[in-house]
Structures are given as structure tokens and as C-alpha cells.
Amino acid sequence: MNLFEIEALGCSRGSFQLQIPGWQVSAGEFVALLGRNGTGKSTLLRVIAGEIKATTGQLTLHGKSLSAWQGRARARHLAVLPQASDLNFGFVAEEVVALGAIPLALNWRALEAAIRRVMEEADCMDLKGKPYPQLSGGEKQRIHFARVLLQLSQAESAPLLLLDEPTSAQDLKQQHHILARVKHLSETGYGVVAVLHDLNQALNYTDRCTLMQGGNIVADGPPEQTLTPTNVSEHWGYPVTYAETASGQRLLC
Secondary structure, three states, X not given: OOOEEEEEEEEEEOOEEEEEEEEEEOOOOEEEEEOOOOOOHHHHHHHHHXXXXXXXXXXXXXXXXXXXXXXXXXXXXXXXXXXXXXXXXXXXXXXXXXXXXXXXXXXXXXXXXXXXXXXXXXXXXXXXXXXXXXXXXXXXXXXXXXXXHHHOXXXXXXXXXXXXXXXXXXXXXXXXXXXXXXXXXXXXOOEEEEEOOOHHHHHHHOOEEEEEEOOEEEEEEOHHHHOOHHHHHHHHOOOOOEEEOOOOOEEEO
């Protein structure tokens, strides 16, 4: 059974139509949603997250309709890291991370330990006592990464983590730190779906790439089979070729 599955999904947003006949994510799989701007990647992610209601079709999580999941149980099994947050309360960073504990059953001592663990995983422990509104965009992004890690930490079954451009505000080191951490989560059983714009990140970190165009899926498979020079040239309008580093890593350039 797939961790998450879509059947005959339809969604309308003004003149834009999202049509997905079928698509799924397995536990232990890191999937990238790719495509040019306006092709439906973020819309699909928001439909999965429940932020946008589908017009037609069925979405299931662990074989159960997503709409049938109760609030706290759903929050322990599905979390989304947005590209940016509008949170402007005068919290310190640690308190924002603690918001991820709302669906959990933890005493204060266990919660303190869990917050420390996820902040260390997100490489933001040094921000613990800093006022959240004063943080940079990249620092806020890492704080929310820690928050969603906490939110999913007590899932009874493999959770689904949704990421909308998780490295958009990060410097080079932090980009690779976050992607390596997400890759590790998928290797421990998480299902991960991420909207990515850096094709080399998708090529080197993900298990599968879903290429979108005009609200439809036009290619889906392992990165090397999806991100071919022909597909990249056709869908991004830019000619590329493969290169190989001294360590054997393949890059699009």
C-alpha cells in the first residue's frame, strides 16, 4: 500500500486547471516536484496539504481518505514546510519550534528534550532565544523546519513531509544540510515531497522526479530518466548537458 495516493484529482483556480489522473508516494521515498513557474507544483502541494480543496478526485493517506483523518492524528502524520511564514508574534525562536508540539503528548521535560533535538537537526540551536521577527529569512526557514520535524516526531505510521522550496532562503552550506537531513528522513521511512527549482539538487538528493506542465504530470521517474537534456531543454527552454565530477557525481550544466 502506498503511503499517499491521488486518484482522478481535479482542481480549479481561476483559469488554471490542475488535472492529475493518478500519482503516489511510498514510505521511504523522496520525490521532487519540478517544472517552470506556473506549472502547478505549489498548487499540487497545497492540495495535498489541505490548503486548497480539490474539485474532484480522491486523496488517501495510509489508505484512508485524507478528509477522514482527525485533526491531531492528521497533524502527526502530515506536515508542510512553507517557503515563507507570515508569523509576526513576538515569540523567541524556541517558542515557534514548540508550536509543532500541538498534536503531541509530551510532558514538559520530554518536550524540552525534543525541541533541543530537532533544533540541532535543523542547525538552528544557536537561535534558540532570539526574537523570531528579527531573524533572517533563512533562519526563519530553519526554525520552521525544526517545527515540522517536531510535529511529525510521534507519528504512529510513516509520515508525509511536504516542502515548498525548502532551500530558497539558505546559503550553500545550509542548502545541502537541509537536503541531506531530508534525505536521511526518507531513508528512515518518511515520505517526502518537495518543490525544487535547482535541478542538480533534485538529481543528487531525490529518488524520483515528477515533472509538471500546464497542471499535468508529463514525466515521472528516477532523476536520471526524468531530467534528461531533452526534457530540460523542452520544458525549461535552456540547453544542458551532463558533466561528471571527479567523485563521480553527475551534474546538469
